[in-house]
Amino acid sequence: MTAVIGLGNAGCNIVDLLSQYSQYSCYKFDVGLEKGKYNFPLRESEKLEDYEQKMPSPRAFLKGIEDDILFIMSGGGKVSSCALRILEAIKKKKITVLYISPELTLLSETQATLERMTYGIMQEYARSGLFNNLILISNSEIDHILGGLTIKDYETAINQTLTSTLHMINVYKNIKPLVSTFDKKPGGVRISTIGVCDPQTGEEKMFFSLDNVTDIEYYYAFDKREVETNKNLLSEVKNNINEKKEVAKRVTYGVYETDYEQNYLYCIHSTSIIQQ
Numbered sequence: 001m002t003a004v005i006g007l008g009n010a011g012c013n014i015v016d017l018l019s020q021y022s023q024y025s026c027y028k029f030d031v032g033l034e035k036g037k038y039n040f041p042l043r044e045s046e047k048l049e050d051y052e053q054k055m056p057s058p059r060a061f062l063k064g065i066e067d068d069i070l071f072i073m074s075g076g077g078k079v080s081s082c083a084l085r086i087l088e089a090i091k092k093k094k095i096t097v098l099y100i101s102p103e104l105t106l107l108s109e110t111q112a113t114l115e116r117m118t119y120g121i122m123q124e125y126a127r128s129g130l131f132n133n134l135i136l137i138s139n140s141e142i143d144h145i146l147g148g149l150t151i152k153d154y155e156t157a158i159n160q161t162l163t164s165t166l167h168m169i170n171v172y173k174n175i176k177p178l179v180s181t182f183d184k185k186p187g188g189v190r191i192s193t194i195g196v197c198d199p200q201t202g203e204e205k206m207f208f209s210l211d212n213v214t215d216i217e218y219y220y221a222f223d224k225r226e227v228e229t230n231k232n233l234l235s236e237v238k239n240n241i242n243e244k245k246e247v248a249k250r251v252t253y254g255v256y257e258t259d260y261e262q263n264y265l266y267c268i269h270s271t272s273i274i275q276q
Contacts, residue, residue, distance in 0.1 A: 002024050005027045008077045009074075043055075099135065134191050194266065211273065223260060
């Protein structure tokens with residue numbers, strides 16, 4: 001089981017969506033939460049520095065948490081300054097941070113400054129090896145993929161798209177593929193993003209515009225009938241992969257059999273380079 005920790009409104013919203021799946025144990029940190037076994041209420045404050053300095057230690061709250069942790073947060077909100085206190089309490093665990101970059105035009109000047117600072121710090125910590133991986137997500141990129149959203153649907157549609165994609169990639173990472181070339185990435189390659197692809201054309205729709213991509217992983221999920229009847233399937237996959245080798249240094253893939261009526265393709269782009 002993976003422990004999922006959400007910080008702030010954005011992080012907690014994603015945790016709430018992931019809680020529908022049995023694979024996750026879910027914890028939330030935010031202002032306004034009702035105190036409970038899995039809820040850690042934060043005290044609202046006017047001063048930004050108070051969120052970190054006056055936050056009670058979360059060690060007891062996170063005692064006994066699983067070794068595999070997904071920490072979800074967004075920049076821009078005052079509570080994001082609590083992130084380092086929480087991460088300090090779980091630093092001996094295997095941590096993946098999912099960082100959601102908000103739409104900058106919707107932030108105040110103070111929020112935008114905080115977002116840039118947090119965004120940079122999270123990448124530096126990832127590069128240093130404090131995190132196993134940092135997954136960058138852009139709300140504006142997902143909005144573009146979805147073809148534009150109304151104000152009413154904006155947050156819900158983005159969160160649902162992100163959650164379903166993230167969950168399915170986690171599922172395939174934890175089951176045995178029919179065929180696989182996956183290999184361990186170099187130690188410094190810790191900054192990533194995720195996305196969906198057209199399984200026929202290979203067209204990619206990534207959730208963050210990642211520069212200097214060196215590693216790409218593909219997760220092919222084929223309908224059972226396709227796997228059993230298409231004798232050219234593996235050749236088609238290999239051809240797609242060979243084309244992608246012109247883009248990145250290392251390209252790996254796994255092929256999975258599913259009970260879904262249609263085929264799916266998910267991908268992960270990774271780099272060792274700090275994103276500006």
